[in-house]
Amino acid sequence: MKVQSGKLTFHISYWLFVLLTLTIIFGRSWGNPLAAFFFIAMLLPIVLGTSYFFNYFLVPFYFIKKEYFQFGLYCFYTIVISLYLEIIVLMFSFAYLANFNFKNLAPNAADTILLAVVLYLLVFVGSFILMARQIRENQGTIHSLLEEKEKAEKGFLEVMSNRKMVQIPFEEITYLESMADYIQIHSSTEVIISKEKISKILERLPSNFLRIHRSFIINKDKLKAWTYNEVQLEEIELNIGRSYKKDVREQLGSR
Numbered sequence: 378m379k380v381q382s383g384k385l386t387f388h389i390s391y392w393l394f395v396l397l398t399l400t401i402i403f404g405r406s407w408g409n410p411l412a413a414f415f416f417i418a419m420l421l422p423i424v425l426g427t428s429y430f431f432n433y434f435l436v437p438f439y440f441i442k443k444e445y446f447q448f449g450l451y452c453f454y455t456i457v458i459s460l461y462l463e464i465i466v467l468m469f470s471f472a473y474l475a476n477f478n479f480k481n482l483a484p485n486a487a488d489t490i491l492l493a494v495v496l497y498l499l500v501f502v503g504s505f506i507l508m509a510r511q512i513r514e515n516q517g518t519i520h521s522l523l524e525e526k527e528k529a530e531k532g533f534l535e536v537m538s539n540r541k542m543v544q545i546p547f548e549e550i551t552y553l554e555s556m557a558d559y560i561q562i563h564s565s566t567e568v569i570i571s572k573e574k575i576s577k578i579l580e581r582l583p584s585n586f587l588r589i590h591r592s593f594i595i596n597k598d599k600l601k602a603w604t605y606n607e608v609q610l611e612e613i614e615l616n617i618g619r620s621y622k623k624d625v626r627e628q629l630g631s632r
Contacts, residue, residue: 427459536571553594590618
């Protein structure tokens with residue numbers, strides 16, 4: 378699994394919520410919210426490291442592949458290392474926040490078991506949330522793939538033209554052009570006019586069709602050449618819209 382840029386806001390929001398919640402809980406227990414904030418801020422990197430190592434390494438590479446022995450073994454190592462790091466944080470807190478006097482620390486801060494419970498509760502809560510999001514995204518991907526398969530199996534675009542239903546094979550379509558209140562479908566044999574919106578037509582086309590402009594959808598299989606500003610399709614050149622250039626470059630750049 379991979380942390381995508383689109384999910385960055387979710388991750389940042391989640392950990393800010395964790396930081397705020399723990400600061401409030403420990404701050405009330407200690408009677409010193411500022412000291413609690415510094416303590417949790419020092420603990421948070423351990424929580425982050427443990428959480429992402431568990432979710433993005435152990436789960437996909439061992440648990441999902443049903444290598445349960447290795448998964449359990451590395452989970453044990455992860456627990457040992459994270460507890461060791463907790464102790465380091467605790468000793469630093471003892472030296473820096475409590476001036477080498479345990480009496481200045483609340484019992485909650487000196488309780489390593491409580492720290493471990495808080496740490497792994499956060500890890501597993503985060504893991505559950507991330508897995509739920511991953512499952513929802515995978516379901517969306519599967520749904521898109523099924524729709525794409527259905528379009529490919531159908532093999533043609535069906536539109537109303539001149540008061541009759543016309544079926545145009547996908548492989549014969551060169552490009553589609555929006556003309557205000559109607560569209561022109563340019564095929565290898567003819568131009569078909571239909572009073573449909575280009576955005577609605579795009580939803581019924583398979584993935585080898587690409588919108589390059591608010592007025593144009595092209596069949597990538599008919600593409601002869603392309604530059605940053607235009608594409609060449611057989612006997613015609615079409616401009617690439619400014620707002621579509623990034624998407625066109627990403628899709629055509631991999632060809």
